[in-house]
Amino acid sequence: MTDTLLSVENVAVELPTPRGNLRAVDHVNLTVGAGRTLGVVGESGCGKTMLSRAILQLLPKKAKLSGRVMFDGLDLVQLSPEKLRKLRGRSLAVVFQDPMTSLNPVLTIGTQLIETLQEHLELDQAAATRRSVELLAAVGIPAPEQRLKQYPHQLSGGMRQRVAIAIALSCEPKLLIADEPTTALDVTIQAQILDLLAREQRRRHMAMILITHDLGVVAGRTDEVAVMYAGRVVERAPTPALFKKMRMPYTEALLAALPRIDAAPHTPLPAISGRPPDPTRPLKGCSFSPRCRYAVARCHSEKPDLAQAGTAEHQYACFHPIENHADASA
């Protein structure tokens, strides 16, 4: 086991809405070891982005947060805004889905990179410029000196995401949170960006949380995966176990519903019927029970705990976990 770098303890996020409180994150526990990669997978509205914002302490003002977020020995929930600001961008960095909105459109790439370096590392102008050029080259941007003078709109989506990654990596963070970093990009560019993240991560021994809706993205590129549904982590396992020996019916259904490139054309997909529950109206039982083909009476009345079942490594929140795994999948 490696040292725990981040531990999310019993974190819950509630957002007030006109229709009542929306429970975006429902008592989530997670840990990330130094240098490890955790994939967080779920569909829209499952709370994966709110969870990342709770870790970063970047929640909307009205949101109510409970629980603890321990990062590198500090409780981020208790930290003063000033200390948080110093931490974010320095040892805790983030890459968002849309690089156009995370970069400032009226500042040049150079200004944005150099500003980060000067703010956190107290480099002088010349050293910061030199370092910026190195960083842009490291993330695969051709002609980095010229790029420093350009504005975000002059770059393609893939190039902008590379710049956002360069800024995130600039201060050698211990943890990088990548929230759907490739969702806005084309598939050939996606592969390049995921390779880049993996390469830089290995080189810097940086931990990463890779948040995505795409099971394909986490499969080859994470050590551990947490599957979220309706605000909760419903299954957590080392990546190979999650794909080969999943216990939670939702994980199984999600994987089965993916169109596969190796399947014959016109194969009907085993779709999950219905849709996720309304987060403003909490369900009494397991939140997946209305859509689950294994559900029995108990599933509709009682909420299964994540910690109760399974081993320390492989946890799942289900009363009737999938038992039999055909060896064919192995």
Added chain:
Amino acid sequence: MMQQSASQNPLLDVDNLVVEYPVGARTVHAVSGVSLQIARGETLGLVGESGCGKSTLGRAVLQLRRPTSGKVLFDGHDLTAMQGDTLRLMRRRVQLIFQDPIASLNPRRRIGDIVAEPLVISGVTDPTKRKQLVDEVLSAVGLDPALVVGRLPHEFSGGQCQRICIARALVLNPEFIICDEPVSALDVSIRAQILNLLEEMKARYGLTLLFIAHDLAVVKAVSDRVAVMYLGRLCEVGPSEQLFARPAHPYTALLIEAIPVPDPDVRPTETVPVGEPPSPIAPPSGCRFRTRCPRADAQCRDVMPELRAVAPGQFAACHHPLI
């Protein structure tokens, strides 16, 4: 030019279609000489990355954007030569489904009216008849007419809105539907429902589909044949199974390799740094993929490759095909 379809009498025959439009003093070469045929009852998948011209091609087929040159024969009639009422009448037989189902529905109108609108436009004046057709088509897409007709689009999820869009497209009983990224805005669990629904509707209404998408796995799931587009030109066309098993064009191979596979045993291959697509304002000479192609040489720079047969039913526009 080589004919790619086995069918002698295709429902749709696109011949050397060119769509260009001005941007300031320059020209965007969105579609540059694309020819393809779709047989009756067939689903042709059209894949490519953003900006490759696949949506423009779909719109130019419907004459929503008039092509610069080339012909679009639908059931033997040249749509590019039609105007006004003749074109409108022909368009009843061709419908379109868009990517963003919520944006495609007027937020102020009730679902019943939205789905009935094509009937009103095409002159079905009897309200009872309209109601009957609307109810029928809503039931077909898996919605309960009694529950939905009086409600507004914002009361529905993305998946349900896409069902409503599909119902609206089907209500005139068309022969041909162009689906432009119909599932890319939807979550995995909902996407499977809509793909299955499209397949069911195709069988039930005897439809022919042009299915445009960027996701190869999605395209493969529904298509009989697949056409791969890059920067305004077709790279490769072939039967889906065959094309994915043995791609001939290096771009097709690159696309297939880049798909993240949901299996931890399949280690992602470290991608060759192939860079980014060039601008359609100034496309490269010769083969448009050459700037990113590991096989490119002087011939690729000087001579534009034409589609030619590489296997039965499979055509590739490449001087150095992989098969």
